[in-house]
Amino acid sequence: MISRHLVLGAVLGPVLGAALLAAPALADDNTVTVGMILPMTGPSASTGKQERAAAELYIQRHGDTVSGKKIALVVKDDTGAADVTKRLAEELIGNDHASVLMGFGLTPLALAAAPVATEAKVPQIVTAAATAMITEKSPYIVRTSFTLPQAAAPMADWAMKNGIKKVVTIVTDYGPGVDAEKWFGDTFEKAGGTIVEKIRVPLKNPDFAPFLQRVKDDAPDAVFVFVPSGFGAIFMKEFAERGLDKSGIKLIGTGDVTDDDLLADIGDSALGAVTAHHYSAAHNSPENKAFVEAFEKANNGMRPNFMAVAAYDGMALVYQALEKTKGDASGDALLAAMKGMSWMSPRGPISIDPETREIVQNIYVRKVEKKDGALYNVEFETIPNVKDPYKAAKH
Amino acid sequence: MRAAQPTATTRRLEAHLHRRARWRWPEIVFWVAALGAIVVLPSRAALINEILIAGLFALSLDLILGLTGIVSLGQAAFFGLGAYSAAILASKGFADPTLGLLFGAAIAAVLGLATAPLLLRGGDLTRLMVTLGVSLMLGELANRNGWLTGGADGLNFSMGKVLGLFPIGFTGQRNAALYSFAALFILFAVARRLAQSPFGLALAAIRENRLRAGALGIATSRRIVAIYTVSAAYAGAAGALLAETTQIVSLDLFDFHRSADVMLMLIIGGAGYLYGGIIGAAVFIVLRDVISAATPEYWEFWIGALLVVLVLIGRERIHDFAVRAASSLAPDAARGDAA
Incomplete structure (x- = not known):
């Protein structure tokens, strides 16, 4: 028995090794990778679905180039498990050379990635999890969703x-x-x-x-x-x-x-x-009308919710920060550019508090x-x- | 002639057991390859670490399911308990990884010993329910006692260096994988020795026919309690490794899907020969990684389909193919003790 199974292992080994090696294509200097970690399966899957659609919509509406850099969005499913979130955060930074991490469906998931963001000096934009203390867990956390x-x-x-x-x-x-x-x-x-x-x-x-x-x-x-x-x-x-x-x-x-x-x-x-x-799809503004219409058109009539608008603004924050740094995608430069940024979101006027890196909104x-x-x-x-x-x- | 016969049988049996206890070349290749993967693929160290830990977790299930024939849907109870024990110990300032690993395993073993008597009565269905129930209870206890466990927000903590030398954080991903590899290899060697000892043979007898094993004079209840405790310690060690190398614990560690996934891994790799869990873990996690990178929303569908194919029609044929291929290359080794 032992040998028979082990031979199976010996055959499978190289196959698995090859699969492991099939790492993502190396990003070149002119690409800025946004690593999005979301629960795409499991009980919080609706969050992942809305946020991914919104981030893709932002790129579709604003083009994939900012300050001469090409934006690449990489979406990963953490299944809502904190240890997976942490590993994906490490791999996105280490292997995909992500300049920004984004997403994080639940509080423990956001906290799992916080030490990685701190150690790697990569901005972590929280577009979902809403416990107030999250932004205090890393000086690299910026939030575009809301707090309870x-x-x-x-x-x-x-x-x-x-x-x-x-x-x-x-x-x-x-x-x-x-x-x-x-x-x-x-x-x-x-x-x-x-x-x-x-x-x-x-x-x-x-x-x-x-x-x-x-x-x-x-x-x-x-x-x-x-x-x-x-x-x-x-x-x-x-x-x-x-x-x-x-x-x-x-x-x-x-x-x-x-x-x-x-x-x-x-x-x-x-x-x-x-x-x-902070957000209703019925919010009465030209920005929101255009956003809702484009979102529904791109997603078979699915109506955007507050998760979608947070991810949309997360991407907006990345784009505007890159414009401000003239394409410098290093963590500290991006973070400095994000602090104090204010713009008109589909939800109304919003800004990032420079002291707390927390969103200020109506x-x-x-x-x-x-x-x-x-x-x-x-x-x-x-x-x-x-x-x-x-x-x-x-x- | 009649007097000589038992001696000859005993001698043959002894020789057979000795032969079985020897490390075979595919095994050595297996471990060298695992170690080599960590060295050659530093960029995937975090994924390999997850495979090694899942492999240890599946090994813990193999000890009771494969060796002894006891089904369980609640291995996550010990996994989670080991993880939380190591995490709480570290958050109280005792951040030595080896200490946390031993502590997590020990606490899980205590729970295993305490709950093992529940498994002695009733059939498989009873055992499934009892083990599942224990893991649900522990999950809720962790949720309720937020002052100790962090509740639904999880618990973050920082970890010391392995043996005081090797950091295992974000910059020490390879160290973390090597640490998990060392723990898995040592615990595997112990389990392998255990399986080939008279104790292991008694477990095999219990698996084949518990009544007859009892009639032969094997104290079946004590054996079951003992192996269940060892299995709990192994699962606890796996949990502790995960907590230490990710430095966060959250309630999903007790989730039903952890118990179900580990059973899947063991079934993919094959139960009863100890390597199955590790191979299954590697197949499952690499598949999940590759497929979910391609389709983060619908990977569960494809992995489900692959599992059905693998288990229903594929595995036996892959075996046969592999054995045939190998025997044409090295006839002696592949024959092994398959007969």
Whole structure:
């Protein structure tokens, strides 16, 4: 037996070796490689799909050459496993000579790559993961998505001003959820409101039904919700099944729960939900109209969500930084160029805080309404230039 | 004549066992090739490191599944526990990799010893459920005790140098692969010796027929508990290696897919002869790397299709082809003990 199998191994060995050697073609001096690490499979696959499409769209709309450099986008699937993210980050820098890392679907995945970015002095643009403390883990991390405190605190202000006194919070039990719970709760209580109950739902196999029953029994004025990107449909379905949509309890939250990508599947039970977020596909600006139209055209009608706009702006940041450095793609030069950069995104005016490398952006209060026969988050109030309150509180 | 016969049989048996215990040339080629890959392909050191660790993990499953015939869907429990033990130890300031490796293996062995009695009753289905249940429980414990484990955000930490000499971070990827190689080789040699010892023969007897093995006077329950503990230690060591060489642990280490993947690797490579897990790990991870580079969204489809082909029709034929090819080159070696 042993020999027979080992001979098999001896035959397979050279084949595997050749496969290992089939490394990516060496980049020349005139190519700037952007290494994008995303969960393309597994439970967070929707994030990867949206972000990849948006990054490719940016290149398609703006050409693949900046300051005489050709931009090459390399997308890798980390399956949502942190050890794979770390290896891919190492290989993208070591083998593909990536000048920028981008993506990172979940907080632990962003943190896994942080030491690699620091050691290799390569900018790491976080276009998804939204726990506030991520940017503090490496001086090379820049974020173009958002932070949960950024969206949750304005929601509390709005609720207070609109006659909501008693709230139950329900969040997914991990970094961003805890951030949302804390920043909504603290802001709301400081303004004189009452948090009746704080409910945390496990990240894996989320079944919201028993928790929603507790919300119903508490009979608050409103329920504040945070769920990870892609989980909003399950929540809204169970929300309607329990009859909460007709119970007079208002649904408020950060924009993840009424994700643009999922609204069509959620259906009319989402009508009237009020959320605070940084992006809606219905945002009324010429930049956004062009972006949404081009995105839907390139992706069989798929509507861009807040993940897509973050990746689109991630690419915009790379392009503009390269223009500013006149094609110098070394890590420190790019990083310096990115700090303080401001531009008009499809979501509105945004900038990168030079101190914290965190995005500064408008937060919009939106309500789910029917527009041209489809559901949209229609913005009706703007809180301009919101900095991440978590870091603002420290400074 | 009648008195001489048992002696002759014993002698033949002894000679056979000795022959089996000898390291054969394909084995030596195998290990030299693995070491050579690290030296020749420094740019793929991180991937090779992942293969070596997955190979050790699959070896741990081979000890119970291949040698003893005990099925498990919960090897990730020990893998994750070993990883978290090493990570927590390092985050508390004890950052010596060798120490962490031993610690991770030891803690996993304790859990293996504690849960092994659960495997003694019931059939395969019961064992699948029990092992799966244990890994789910551990995953949730790690999630709940965020003060110690970092919860769903994972735990980052920095690692010391191997033996105080070789850094294993981003700049020390080759060192990391060599470190994993050394650990795998030593643990493999121990497992190989174990499999050929009387203890290993007893395990084979249990695998073939547990009732009859018991009737022959083998203490089957104690043997099963012992090998399950050893297997847990091996899985824990693999987890500790992964934690140390990536310097991050997160809850996905306990995921069901880790247990399922490792079983796939073992099935691809073939169970019961110890090399299967390592070969399977290499095939699986290289395939995944090559296919997912070409199509990051749909690689699971192609790898699934390849697995079906490989397991259903391909493997036996590849074997036969390889054996025929090899026997035409070196008739003696390929014949081996296939008969």
